[in-house]
Amino acid sequence: MEHPVPVYILAGFLGSGKTTLLSRIIRSLQEKGQKPAVVMNELGEVNLDGVAVGLEVPMAELLDGCICCTVQGDLGIAVQQLIRDEAPDAIFIEATGVANPMEILDGVTEASLYTRMELKGVITVADAAMLVDETAKASGKTYRLLEEQSRCASLIVLNKTDLVDEPVLVSLEETLRGWNPHGLLVRAVKSDIDLSLLDRLDGSPKQKNAGCACGEGHGHGAEHGHGEEHSCGHEHGGEQKEHGCGCGHDHDHNHHHDHDHHEHEHSGGYHHSHEHVMVYTRYLSGPVDSEAFEALVGRLPEEVYRAKGVLTFKDTSSRYLFQYAYRQADFMKITPQINVPDVVVFIGEQIPRAFLEAEMDRLEAEGADS
Numbered sequence: 001m002e003h004p005v006p007v008y009i010l011a012g013f014l015g016s017g018k019t020t021l022l023s024r025i026i027r028s029l030q031e032k033g034q035k036p037a038v039v040m041n042e043l044g045e046v047n048l049d050g051v052a053v054g055l056e057v058p059m060a061e062l063l064d065g066c067i068c069c070t071v072q073g074d075l076g077i078a079v080q081q082l083i084r085d086e087a088p089d090a091i092f093i094e095a096t097g098v099a100n101p102m103e104i105l106d107g108v109t110e111a112s113l114y115t116r117m118e119l120k121g122v123i124t125v126a127d128a129a130m131l132v133d134e135t136a137k138a139s140g141k142t143y144r145l146l147e148e149q150s151r152c153a154s155l156i157v158l159n160k161t162d163l164v165d166e167p168v169l170v171s172l173e174e175t176l177r178g179w180n181p182h183g184l185l186v187r188a189v190k191s192d193i194d195l196s197l198l199d200r201l202d203g204s205p206k207q208k209n210a211g212c213a214c215g216e217g218h219g220h221g222a223e224h225g226h227g228e229e230h231s232c233g234h235e236h237g238g239e240q241k242e243h244g245c246g247c248g249h250d251h252d253h254n255h256h257h258d259h260d261h262h263e264h265e266h267s268g269g270y271h272h273s274h275e276h277v278m279v280y281t282r283y284l285s286g287p288v289d290s291e292a293f294e295a296l297v298g299r300l301p302e303e304v305y306r307a308k309g310v311l312t313f314k315d316t317s318s319r320y321l322f323q324y325a326y327r328q329a330d331f332m333k334i335t336p337q338i339n340v341p342d343v344v345v346f347i348g349e350q351i352p353r354a355f356l357e358a359e360m361d362r363l364e365a366e367g368a369d370s
């Protein structure tokens with residue numbers, strides 16, 4: 001009988017290193033003669049991670065919505081189509097950095113009802129530097145989301161360890177272990193992990209059903225009381241809903257989501273820690289000055305915790321992939337294989353749109369003057 005296609009979910013906060021990890025995985029599988037496929041999800045209107053991966057790979061894009069809510073229904077269809085059209089050896093779903101993996105499990109497991117595929121697990125990439133700050137605060141939406149993303153991981157990659165000292169890393173590992181005692185935990189720089197770890201993700205019964213390593217062993221048909229918080233920390237609110245993974249979690253899809261092209265506002269729902277995430281997508285009409293752009297990046301307010309884009313700098317006439325994550329900017333010269341416009345996407349909580357608009361207007365005006 002035909003083997004089911006293994007499916008992996010890549011989770012982790014914005015800018016933690018998911019795409020970096022995905023590129024490594026794809027390269028490694030392709031070197032072995034295998035055919036991986038990818039489902040990319042971006043909050044903005046353009047798929048810049050697809051550019052960052054820069055490899056020939058069958059890819060489905062779910063743009064301008066968060067995979068765990070607005071475009072969740074599309075996820076199952078995207079996976080199904082990839083399997084039908086491309087017959088891949090494995091599928092990797094890269095979620096937006098604000099997605100809750102438990103919600104994505106819904107979409108994936110639903111698809112497994114009508115397609116031969118098997119969810120192998122959730123790989124969560126954690127940004128060590130960011131985790132230091134968030135664990136010091138130990139409260140707030142972002143902190144809770146990081147905790148949830150870690151709890152449900154079958155494999156946690158503690159990434160960007162180059163930015164944090166050893167004693168702090170040890171304490172971060174303790175925190176992660178406290179959140180998730182059963183998942184595998186590895187340290188990494190630039191998401192460089194031993195990729196054979198992926199083969200171990202379906203070994204344990206705890207990871208078998210839902211890819212959730214919270215240790216409760218979510219058997220199919222497991223019963224949890226209403227509104228309770230069981231020991232893995234998942235809240236079970238409202239009416240129980242049996243979803244594909246069989247863990248009995250209520251994923252609370254009754255609340256209303258209101259996404260438009262720039263603002264992503266979510267009302268209600270414990271799981272949705274990204275109520276106030278907003279995205280500002282700015283297309284550029286031409287090349288801009290690199291120094292002026294770098295100065296703009298230096299002025300970005302704290303609320304902007306992630307930005308990325310493709311830009312043409314008039315002083316070099318080259319195109320660059322721009323990345324900004326947790327106050328670190330990075331520029332990589334690129335020659336895109338696919339047609340991408342010059343664009344910058346800013347992501348953050350309650351980001352000042354008018355400020356960004358004015359800054360970008362000025363940048364473009366300067367570009368036009370000279």
Ligand SMILES: Nc1nc2c(ncn2[C@@H]2O[C@H](COP(=O)(O)OP(=O)(O)OP(=O)(O)O)[C@@H](O)[C@H]2O)c(=O)[nH]1
Pocket residue numbers: 012013014015016017018019020021049052096097159160161162163188189190191306323324325329330
């Ligand atoms: N210093 C440092 N930077 C890293 C490391 N890993 C990744 N980065 C940089 O962090 C930035 C974000 O990396 P990505 O792999 O795009 O992160 P992501 O999680 O896919 O980001 P989103 O798609 O926005 O969610 C890039 O500039 C990377 O080069 C690391 O271990 N150390």
